Amino acid sequence: MFFAVQFHFLLLKNIQIMKIIHTIKELRQWRQSVQSVAFVPTMGNLHAGHLALVQRAQSEAEHVVVSIFVNRLQFGQGEDFDRYPRTLEQDAAKLRDVGVAVLFAPDERELYPNVAQNYQVEPPHLQNELCGAFRPNHFRGVATVVCKLFNIVQADTACFGKKDYQQLAIIRGMVDDLNMPIKIVPVDTGRADDGLALSSRNQYLSATERAEAPRMFQQLQWLAEQVRGGNHDYVALEQAAAAELTAHGWQVDYVEIREAGSLNVARLGDKNLVVLAAARLGTTRLIDNLEFQAA
Amino acid sequence: MFFAVQFHFLLLKNIQIMKIIHTIKELRQWRQSVQSVAFVPTMGNLHAGHLALVQRAQSEAEHVVVSIFVNRLQFGQGEDFDRYPRTLEQDAAKLRDVGVAVLFAPDERELYPNVAQNYQVEPPHLQNELCGAFRPNHFRGVATVVCKLFNIVQADTACFGKKDYQQLAIIRGMVDDLNMPIKIVPVDTGRADDGLALSSRNQYLSATERAEAPRMFQQLQWLAEQVRGGNHDYVALEQAAAAELTAHGWQVDYVEIREAGSLNVARLGDKNLVVLAAARLGTTRLIDNLEFQAA
Numbered sequence: 253m254f255f256a257v258q259f260h261f262l263l264l265k266n267i268q269i270m271k272i273i274h275t276i277k278e279l280r281q282w283r284q285s286v287q288s289v290a291f292v293p294t295m296g297n298l299h300a301g302h303l304a305l306v307q308r309a310q311s312e313a314e315h316v317v318v319s320i321f322v323n324r325l326q327f328g329q330g331e332d333f334d335r336y337p338r339t340l341e342q343d344a345a346k347l348r349d350v351g352v353a354v355l356f357a358p359d360e361r362e363l364y365p366n367v368a369q370n371y372q373v374e375p376p377h378l379q380n381e382l383c384g385a386f387r388p389n390h391f392r393g394v395a396t397v398v399c400k401l402f403n404i405v406q407a408d409t410a411c412f413g414k415k416d417y418q419q420l421a422i423i424r425g426m427v428d429d430l431n432m433p434i435k436i437v438p439v440d441t442g443r444a445d446d447g448l449a450l451s452s453r454n455q456y457l458s459a460t461e462r463a464e465a466p467r468m469f470q471q472l473q474w475l476a477e478q479v480r481g482g483n484h485d486y487v488a489l490e491q492a493a494a495a496e497l498t499a500h501g502w503q504v505d506y507v508e509i510r511e512a513g514s515l516n517v518a519r520l521g522d523k524n525l526v527v528l529a530a531a532r533l534g535t536t537r538l539i540d541n542l543e544f545q546a547a
Numbered sequence: 548m549f550f551a552v553q554f555h556f557l558l559l560k561n562i563q564i565m566k567i568i569h570t571i572k573e574l575r576q577w578r579q580s581v582q583s584v585a586f587v588p589t590m591g592n593l594h595a596g597h598l599a600l601v602q603r604a605q606s607e608a609e610h611v612v613v614s615i616f617v618n619r620l621q622f623g624q625g626e627d628f629d630r631y632p633r634t635l636e637q638d639a640a641k642l643r644d645v646g647v648a649v650l651f652a653p654d655e656r657e658l659y660p661n662v663a664q665n666y667q668v669e670p671p672h673l674q675n676e677l678c679g680a681f682r683p684n685h686f687r688g689v690a691t692v693v694c695k696l697f698n699i700v701q702a703d704t705a706c707f708g709k710k711d712y713q714q715l716a717i718i719r720g721m722v723d724d725l726n727m728p729i730k731i732v733p734v735d736t737g738r739a740d741d742g743l744a745l746s747s748r749n750q751y752l753s754a755t756e757r758a759e760a761p762r763m764f765q766q767l768q769w770l771a772e773q774v775r776g777g778n779h780d781y782v783a784l785e786q787a788a789a790a791e792l793t794a795h796g797w798q799v800d801y802v803e804i805r806e807a808g809s810l811n812v813a814r815l816g817d818k819n820l821v822v823l824a825a826a827r828l829g830t831t832r833l834i835d836n837l838e839f840q841a842a
Binding site: 426 | 664667691
């Protein structure tokens, strides 16, 4: 009798049909019917990096909700909001295959019914540093939509990739500072065999650019190796890594060594460091980062 | 048997001991042990107006949480943060008498452990109008602390007085725009027999000022009566009401007729109106408002 019940339960779990939900109302109704939920917010066009987030989420809760929403608020003028790849059908198939409970795919009117988002989450000055210096209002848009999604999904846990390291820091800061009842789980960056960080924007790269792209991560590794080897001239190291990229046709936004927890500018004595970079190959902007320990 | 159980239940309810909780952690633990919660955020120094909020909250949920926190963020320089009356013991006694489940009374370090509140909720331009024009950053501070308290208490419902009409509008806007999972219940303003709106700040008034204070509400009633009688020269009416207060020794910040739902400036054709006023008697700033229908 006991085994029969167990077996039945497992069977039900395996044949769980993924729901695709488009409205906040329906999502809230579903939420009331389940206990623990882990959440993975995305902009779609899913790759192995996203699926690693889902896998991690599945280890955190009984049900996983993945959202797909290309958030206009976080794109600046002249950025790729319009051409950002929208591939809902293929994304849904991938999520169904890995056993996601709910794909939440609201349209713009559902999340921004007044067109303007009148109330926003305002992050501190970090929002204007690193990528924020090149993408005005980007992190305010990220924080605001994530706040909205957290309030809608009411998950116990949310998983974010370390690929977007500054985004992760801002989400963690927001959750902490606004006492949001959710646990944030960081997940390591997925990489191609040659080291290139997985990103939806990689598909914009020409074959030549794709061959060049792994140099960014190689430079981050080189820089971390230098610091671990005792070179503490952070400014010179940042400049050397940037110059190497520039020499190979990159337009570098920044290469910066920061304290990993706060993202403050790294100072001698800081142990936990991260080096972050952003640069363009042609019209495609790539970012990456690498955590490391000072010697 | 049935009656016995009923009786026992009622008895338990009546002798429910109010918990006084000072930490977020303990509040969250308690929250997990109960189902429905209604929430009344306050700055303490409780009067009959607050107790009406509590009573309304009790009709909304099984358990009522009242918070008492004098929120530094919403006080400007030169305002009465330091002299704001702190009367926790008397407040606790009042709340115990009316059967509140939890009094949540965190200290400043509990809500603002980093001293600075780095992530804030930024309301739209309404925050700089009406009272906001005279109290810079006030409504950002209100929205931010209410967001934090909502995330901590995780109530199903929260009750706010109409006395702070602009505050109510901003909380409702925030909840709506950020998709917060909570229902906001507005509660009518409690008044003394002579019409003066109940307020913790009334106790700052001298006997002479206290005798003068009801004139504000009388002017609001006069103005509403004029509009209902067909006078649609809103600007002249606002000026006349302000002049009457000024003539009796008030320093008037504003008297304004607004559309009740949006708090936009009232236009001909708007049906649901509210007239709001703020003025000082001596050093004490009083506010009041009155909803009414255009003729």
